[in-house]
Amino acid sequence: MSRPLRVIIAKAGLDGHDRGAKVIARALRDAGMEVIYTGLFQTPEQIVQTAIQEDADGIGLSILSGAHMTLFPLIVEQLKAQGAQDIVFFGGGTIPPEDADELRRRGVQAIFTPGAPLSEIVSFVEHECGKRRELVG
Amino acid sequence: MNDTDAGAALLRQFEARSPRGLARAISYAESGRGAQLIRHLFARTGRSMTIGLTGPPGVGKSTLSSALVRKARSLGKTVGVVSVDPSSPFSHGALLGDRIRLTEHFTDSGVFIRSMASRGHLGGLAGATADAVLLMDAFGLDVILIETVGVGQSEIEIAELAHTTIVALQPGSGDSIQVLKAGIMEVADVFVVNKKDHPMANQLKREIRSMMEMLDFSGWVPELVMTQATSGEGIDELWAAIENHVAYLQKSGEMAEKRLEAFTHQVRQLALGHLQRKLERELRSKVAEGIDPYAAADRVLQSFGVTPEGGDEPIRPPHVRASVKGLM
Ligand SMILES: Nc1nc2c(ncn2[C@@H]2O[C@H](COP(=O)(O)OP(=O)(O)OP(=O)(O)O)[C@@H](O)[C@H]2O)c(=O)[nH]1
Ligand SMILES: [Mg+2]
Numbered sequence: 001m002s003r004p005l006r007v008i009i010a011k012a013g014l015d016g017h018d019r020g021a022k023v024i025a026r027a028l029r030d031a032g033m034e035v036i037y038t039g040l041f042q043t044p045e046q047i048v049q050t051a052i053q054e055d056a057d058g059i060g061l062s063i064l065s066g067a068h069m070t071l072f073p074l075i076v077e078q079l080k081a082q083g084a085q086d087i088v089f090f091g092g093g094t095i096p097p098e099d100a101d102e103l104r105r106r107g108v109q110a111i112f113t114p115g116a117p118l119s120e121i122v123s124f125v126e127h128e129c130g131k132r133r134e135l136v137g
Numbered sequence: 138m139n140d141t142d143a144g145a146a147l148l149r150q151f152e153a154r155s156p157r158g159l160a161r162a163i164s165y166a167e168s169g170r171g172a173q174l175i176r177h178l179f180a181r182t183g184r185s186m187t188i189g190l191t192g193p194p195g196v197g198k199s200t201l202s203s204a205l206v207r208k209a210r211s212l213g214k215t216v217g218v219v220s221v222d223p224s225s226p227f228s229h230g231a232l233l234g235d236r237i238r239l240t241e242h243f244t245d246s247g248v249f250i251r252s253m254a255s256r257g258h259l260g261g262l263a264g265a266t267a268d269a270v271l272l273m274d275a276f277g278l279d280v281i282l283i284e285t286v287g288v289g290q291s292e293i294e295i296a297e298l299a300h301t302t303i304v305a306l307q308p309g310s311g312d313s314i315q316v317l318k319a320g321i322m323e324v325a326d327v328f329v330v331n332k333k334d335h336p337m338a339n340q341l342k343r344e345i346r347s348m349m350e351m352l353d354f355s356g357w358v359p360e361l362v363m364t365q366a367t368s369g370e371g372i373d374e375l376w377a378a379i380e381n382h383v384a385y386l387q388k389s390g391e392m393a394e395k396r397l398e399a400f401t402h403q404v405r406q407l408a409l410g411h412l413q414r415k416l417e418r419e420l421r422s423k424v425a426e427g428i429d430p431y432a433a434a435d436r437v438l439q440s441f442g443v444t445p446e447g448g449d450e451p452i453r454p455p456h457v458r459a460s461v462k463g464l465m
Contacts, residue, residue, distance in 0.1 A: 002168065003164065003167050003168045004229060004230060004231075004254070004256075025232055026232065028230065029225065029228065029230035029231060029232050030225075030228050030230060031228065031230060032228045032229050032230045033230050034224075034230060034231045034233060034252075034254045035230065035231065035232050035233065036233045036234075036236060036252050037232060037233065037234045037236070037237065038236055038237065038240065038243075039234075039236065039237035039240055041240075042240065042243075043244075045243075045244050046240060046243040046244055049156075049243050049244050050236065050243055050250075052156055052157055052160055053156060053159075053160050053249055053250055053251060054160065054250075054251060054252060055157075055160040055161055055163065055164045082157075083157075084157070136161075137143060137165075137168075
């Protein structure tokens with residue numbers, strides 16, 4: 001029996017807009033994944049604990065508040081601290097290209113900026129989370 | 138790593154009480170590889186108090202769960218939550234959103250929350266729900282809450298699996314009355330009228346009472362509690378009702394029956410799963426046009442070595458204790 005991929009879609013910090021996150025969540029669901037939505041205003045610790053308990057293959061974080069340079073690295077750190085680097089970590093939002101490059105260097109696997117086609121996000125998640133699944137079973 | 142090595146490593150992680158171990162163990166069970174783990178851990182189960190929570194969409198089940206978790210934590214108990222949402226029958230994907238109401242417990246190391254998709258399982262519970270409950274039990278969690286949307290069969294299944302079944306209803310919605318009519322009265326151990334801040338709350342309470350009067354209960358008579366899950370009002374009373382029910386089960390000796398029922402439920406699920414797969418194969422290979430459906434069914438059954446039985450006695454689920462007055 002093959003299990004569908006499981007992905008956390010999270011919103012962190014003081015950012016009350018979750019339209020984009022919900023669009024991504026639905027697209028992943030329609031691609032056959034189980035999407036766990038955490039709701040707004042989550043701390044990095046809450047997000048990582050959720051991913052561990054849910055045995056998620058990936059975490060997608062949406063940030064529109066401008067706090068991406070603090071929040072993304074905090075999650076990378078939390079994942080390391082919990083020995084959970086196997087979980088794929090990606091994100092999106094209003095993030096300038098130079099910040100996106102810096103975040104990728106600091107361990108975020110992919111950053112999608114507004115206008116990125118949904119199909120690109122879905123195939124990234126399928127591919128990377130699929131690799132994680134092959135590794136851990 | 139082969140499956141046996143991976144299984145052994147997982148067992149070590151589980152025994153070290155690592156939440157990752159529990160999380161991975163549930164995934165194992167979900168992919169149909171749970172047999173070995175459960176075999177190792179089964180002797181350690183039977184200690185948790187299990188509470189089922191069902192009711193129509195949006196009635197406040199997850200908000201109630203969160204309030205019950207808070208209550209149980211204030212009593213020093215560790216808690217597991219399993220919440221089941223339906224999978225999409227088209228994509229097999231699912232949006233699992235019950236966690237939104239449980240955020241205050243995410244970083245509490247005494248709380249473990251797992252969302253499950255029903256994955257097309259018939260009864261509304263996920264196929265591996267019973268395994269998840271056993272694993273949480275073996276992990277040492279004191280209280281296990283199981284949330285499921287009340288549609289059709291799921292309330293029957295949850296009543297089999299949980300020691301105490303809470304049916305949550307809300308005022309001012311036709312859904313709740315439909316649920317009552319659909320036979321859910323008979324499986325509830327505790328009724329909750331949630332959203333008691335709603336002007337029609339007392340009316341719903343009266344409706345439930347009058348429906349209860351039409352039933353004969355053998356033994357336990359369901360308690361009815363009014364709550365406002367968002368503010369925590371009525372949660373102490375709800376917890377007391379749950380404890381009363383557990384005390385009743387213990388005193389009356391029905392707890393043993395309840396445990397056997399949960400056990401039987403799981404055995405039935407496992408056996409039915411195998412039979413269903415076998416049946417599907419037979420259906421594909423044996424069913425051809427040209428004979429009538431009864432003859433075709435006989436042929437399929439014969440290939441299982443089963444002689445079709447006559448008889449039309451209703452199959453009455455064992456956990457239904459109430460009956461409509463004057464009917465039985
Ligand atoms: N006014 C009022 N609203 C409530 C109460 N309890 C829950 N709600 C609200 O009802 C809505 C649904 O609550 P949930 O806890 O998600 O309901 P649910 O039954 O788990 O929903 P599903 O899992 O989608 O079936 C939320 O907006 C809650 O804030 C209450 O006591 N009073
Ligand atoms: Mg819910």
